Amino acid sequence: MTIWGYRLPGMSSLLIWALLWEIVGRSGYSFFVPPLSDVVSTLIQVLPSPAFQKALYETGYAFLAGVFFAVVIGIPTGIFMGKNRLIDELLLPWVNIFLSAPLTALVPVLMVLFGFGMKSIIITTTLFAIWIIILNARAGVMQINRSLIDMANSFGASPWESFTKIYFWAALPEILGGVRIGIIRAVKGVIIGQLLISIVGFGALFELYSANFLMSHFWAVLIVLFAMAFTISEFLAYLERRVSYYAAKR
Amino acid sequence: MAMPQIKEAVAPAEPDIAVSTRNISKNYGDVEALKDLSLEFPRGQLTSLLGPSGCGKTTLLKIIAGLLEPTSGEVEVDGKAVTGPGEDRAFVFQDFALLPWASVLRNVAFGLELRGVAKSEREARAAKYINDVGLGGFENAFPHELSGGMRQRVGLARALSVDSQVLLMDEPFSAVDEQTRRKFQEDLLELVAVENKTFIFVTHSIEEAVYVSDQIAILLPRPSRVSEIIRPAGLRDKDVDNIRRDSEYLDIVDRIWASLRNYVE
Amino acid sequence: MTISRSMALKLISALVLFGAWEIAGWVPVSYAFPTFLESMSALIRMALDGSLFVAYAETLKPLIVGIAISGTIGIAIGIWIGLSNWFDWLFSPIFIVMQSAPLAALIPLLVMVYGIGLTSKVFVVCIMAMPVIVLNTAGAVRNTPTNLIEMGTAFLATRFEVITRIIVPSASPVIFSGLRLGVSAGFIGAILAELKITPTGVGDIITFSRSIADYASMYAAIFSIIVLAVIFLNLLEKLEIYLFEGNVRGYASD
Numbered sequence: 001m002t003i004w005g006y007r008l009p010g011m012s013s014l015l016i017w018a019l020l021w022e023i024v025g026r027s028g029y030s031f032f033v034p035p036l037s038d039v040v041s042t043l044i045q046v047l048p049s050p051a052f053q054k055a056l057y058e059t060g061y062a063f064l065a066g067v068f069f070a071v072v073i074g075i076p077t078g079i080f081m082g083k084n085r086l087i088d089e090l091l092l093p094w095v096n097i098f099l100s101a102p103l104t105a106l107v108p109v110l111m112v113l114f115g116f117g118m119k120s121i122i123i124t125t126t127l128f129a130i131w132i133i134i135l136n137a138r139a140g141v142m143q144i145n146r147s148l149i150d151m152a153n154s155f156g157a158s159p160w161e162s163f164t165k166i167y168f169w170a171a172l173p174e175i176l177g178g179v180r181i182g183i184i185r186a187v188k189g190v191i192i193g194q195l196l197i198s199i200v201g202f203g204a205l206f207e208l209y210s211a212n213f214l215m216s217h218f219w220a221v222l223i224v225l226f227a228m229a230f231t232i233s234e235f236l237a238y239l240e241r242r243v244s245y246y247a248a249k250r
Numbered sequence: 251m252a253m254p255q256i257k258e259a260v261a262p263a264e265p266d267i268a269v270s271t272r273n274i275s276k277n278y279g280d281v282e283a284l285k286d287l288s289l290e291f292p293r294g295q296l297t298s299l300l301g302p303s304g305c306g307k308t309t310l311l312k313i314i315a316g317l318l319e320p321t322s323g324e325v326e327v328d329g330k331a332v333t334g335p336g337e338d339r340a341f342v343f344q345d346f347a348l349l350p351w352a353s354v355l356r357n358v359a360f361g362l363e364l365r366g367v368a369k370s371e372r373e374a375r376a377a378k379y380i381n382d383v384g385l386g387g388f389e390n391a392f393p394h395e396l397s398g399g400m401r402q403r404v405g406l407a408r409a410l411s412v413d414s415q416v417l418l419m420d421e422p423f424s425a426v427d428e429q430t431r432r433k434f435q436e437d438l439l440e441l442v443a444v445e446n447k448t449f450i451f452v453t454h455s456i457e458e459a460v461y462v463s464d465q466i467a468i469l470l471p472r473p474s475r476v477s478e479i480i481r482p483a484g485l486r487d488k489d490v491d492n493i494r495r496d497s498e499y500l501d502i503v504d505r506i507w508a509s510l511r512n513y514v515e
Numbered sequence: 516m517t518i519s520r521s522m523a524l525k526l527i528s529a530l531v532l533f534g535a536w537e538i539a540g541w542v543p544v545s546y547a548f549p550t551f552l553e554s555m556s557a558l559i560r561m562a563l564d565g566s567l568f569v570a571y572a573e574t575l576k577p578l579i580v581g582i583a584i585s586g587t588i589g590i591a592i593g594i595w596i597g598l599s600n601w602f603d604w605l606f607s608p609i610f611i612v613m614q615s616a617p618l619a620a621l622i623p624l625l626v627m628v629y630g631i632g633l634t635s636k637v638f639v640v641c642i643m644a645m646p647v648i649v650l651n652t653a654g655a656v657r658n659t660p661t662n663l664i665e666m667g668t669a670f671l672a673t674r675f676e677v678i679t680r681i682i683v684p685s686a687s688p689v690i691f692s693g694l695r696l697g698v699s700a701g702f703i704g705a706i707l708a709e710l711k712i713t714p715t716g717v718g719d720i721i722t723f724s725r726s727i728a729d730y731a732s733m734y735a736a737i738f739s740i741i742v743l744a745v746i747f748l749n750l751l752e753k754l755e756i757y758l759f760e761g762n763v764r765g766y767a768s769d
Contacts, residue, residue: 013605014612032628089521090528100748101741102702104710108721109737112547112730184615191617192703196710202620210623218624226616233615315669335669347666351684351759361670364680412670 034216043220051205052221058201062118063190066125070182074130075175078137079167088138095138099131103189107196118200121193128189129182136178140171173243180236187229268293268448269314269416274323276309283309285473287323291416295464296442296449300456300506302513306474307452308344308420314450315341315418327416337365340409342419346401348393354380355389357404361412372411379407383437399430410445419451423458431458438462456506460499468506470513478509549731558735561720567739574716574740577633578705581640582698589645589697590690593652597686598678607653613646619704622711636708643704644697651693655686688759695751702744 018036025035046052081088081095106127110120148170152162168175194203202221209218269291276284284306291297299307312318314325316334325332327339340361348357355376356363362372380389383403393401402422409417423431439462442449453459459466460482470477482502493499533551540550549557561567596603596610622639629635659682667677709718717740724732 008604010604011608014608016605017609030628032624086524089524090531093525093528094532097741097745100699100745102699102706102744104703104707105717105721105737105740108710108725108733112725112733113545187615188617188619192619192707195619195622196707206620206623210627213627222620222624225620226612229616230612312665317665317669335671337671339669341666341669343662343666345662347660347662349663349681349684351687364667364670364672364676408670 031213032215034219038216039219039223042216043223046217046220047224051208055201055205055221058118059190059194062121062125062193062201063186065122066190067129067183067186069122069126070129070133070186071179073126074133074178074182075137078134078175078178079141079163079171081134082138082141082144082171083167091134092138095131095134098127099135103127104192104196107193111197116197116199120197121190121200124193125186125189128192129186132185133175133178133182136181137171137175140174140178141167143174144170173240176236176240176243180233180240183236184229184233187232191225266293267291269325269327269450271310271314271325272323274310274313274320274325276306276313276318277321282473284313284320285475287469287474287476289467289476291448291450292465293448294442294446296438296451296462297465297467298451298453298459298463299467299469300453300459301469301474302471302510303454305469305471305513307454307469310469310474311418311420311450311452314416315339317341337412338414339416339418340412340414342402342405342409342417342422344421344424346393346398346405346425348401348404350393353390353392354385354396354404357393358407358411361408365412376407376411379411380404382410383407397430399426399434402426402434414447416448416450419449421452421454424454435462456503456510457494460502460506461493466502466506468509470510480506547728547730549734553731554734554738557729557731558739561732561735566720567736570716570720570736571743572716574705574709574718576716577636577640577708578701580633581637581704582644582694582701584637585641585645585648585697585701586694589648590652590694593649593690593693594656594678594683594686596649596653597656598682603653603657607650610646610649610653613642614650618642618646619707622707626712631713635712636705639708639712640701640704643707644701647700648690648693648697651696652686652690655689655693656682658689659685688755691755691759695748695755698751699744699748702740706740 021033022036024030025033025038077091081091103124107120107124110123114120114123144167148166149162152166157165191202194201195206196203198204198207202225205221206218208214209221267290271287271289274284274287275282287306287310289297289310299310301307309318313320314327314332316325316332316336316339327336349360352360355373358380359367359372359376362375363369367375377389380386383406385400385403385407388396388400393404396404402425406422423434426434435458438449438451442462442464451459451462464481466480466482467476468478468480469475480502482498488496537551540548540553558567561570592606596606619639621642622635625635625638629638663681663685664677667681672680706718709715710722714722717736720736721733724730724736
């Protein structure tokens, strides 16, 4: 977007929306929309509060643990599926099913099996993230240039060597793409898990604020959450662009 | 005997000019793509724009088509200044530009459709040209079912069906294989002889230009300018099978290569 | 009769998984883990007494309304964003943020504003489904091959004709797949709404049977909704391939 010859930065229109929010808030149009300035000042109060810190810590912990399992299980599974036709044919239908299945429906099962706590949330997060990671790692391995593998074999590479020195690196751009989408899904999973289990993390915080009609608090936490999610996704997209140079040159 | 007639059309000292460009310049920011370029295109003949890549030949063609606006200068078709695309010109695209969701029939009729011709009439006219380009029986096929050469025949039929006086062809044969291209070139010669249209033909192939052209404008790059205009005199009388053996053909190819070789990276 | 290798392997892998489920229920791994056969008989029982269908009628209502709304509005906004730089600058950031944000967090707010009825549930489906529909549509419109637009212009198409006869048809495969992803996200939203806002439909079966420890019914309901979603999305994908087969392959110039 250019205006009078100046190129406006991509996200700058958010300022206009922020201004609109402030005006709507000040007009007293709705109790549920406090002015942005109130929300921001509440935000500054809320950030250092123990309740927020605790929610952030719990959410971050569940998120990181969930992503960790999704990556550590997902990438090798995907690579094996890409290398081995039998494993691929046995697992692929299930991966595809869970990729598009409404996983929210599984949360009640997790709750009765693993209790109303951290464990269930971590598993929810992993379930949201893992399928796309598997699928992308598989796709990455399957598109590897055949002659790279022949080259490794002709120089006498062991299976482990070809796994760590060829397959992983040649599939890296796709793997990272999968991890990026997986992490974005994990952010959604961790919040959905907390909302349904609702006695830990931000789920509990939202419950508390909405029960007491603390609108500014509610919006403040929402903004923090959205901003963090957006930052994570942009950062990962940036990392992905850094490796895409060699994806194009293979 | 159609050939002598063509020869007569070439012969007059003051040929009838169908399209002329006057002092065309085109700048992209600070880059001069075309500079002060003037050319004339005689009616009923095929003029090639030939030059190394980056010499602005496609830019010039798109300016004539009215798809690009020149920074300065003007294009006249039949004495009228060009302000945009018009009914007097039809374009054949290098990458065919076929609608992937439409059948061959609808693709060929698309130009007429946009001119508001009624469905039954435009389909009858399209069917005729589909036959003319040798695609009879493929009316209901879709572009992805055709080979590259057949797709370009669709593009050609589309351009012919609107019956414009000027046919603008942007490297039309560069995306098809060598044998198909030769067949296309022969067909094009016949088309020029049969249809009384003005052809403007962009190519980067020296042999192709010499083979099909009445007039070859050689463009040189940075900034683009016309370095030379060559009019092969005796090739039109030759049988298509003998042109490539003709000494004039070989001489002109060599001469063009000698003047272009310094510009090839 | 011969069964193809891939079909046989699918059957084997289903047998292995459901067998493992059955055995895990026998062990049992947890008091709340019924066997596969118990769950399936609960499913058949609910299907026979009709309660399953009543529940689905309830569950699919917000889903269908929500998808219809976000489809119509989403595609319209998406086309507009794709066509106008100005609109793109103004609206894209909102949908880009929405795409990456955990929008489920808005649910408590929606409940406060719109109560616990159908409106809130429709809203949940909309906010889940809308971003991907808008962004896919906008991207597809923006990526219309320039040669096709140029061709239209050369053959004297008006701006309106270029949009209706070239840009929209050429964008439709990607728009459709955005719609499919929207439906997928909408399923997540519809179930989330039923579990979080008020238990109705399938969400009610899940919540109620959990509260009376009828785990077989709970597993059966969850199994059925996942199967339904997967079948429906697969059908959409088949339809997509059928409708746009030539579109996808036809762009290549070779």
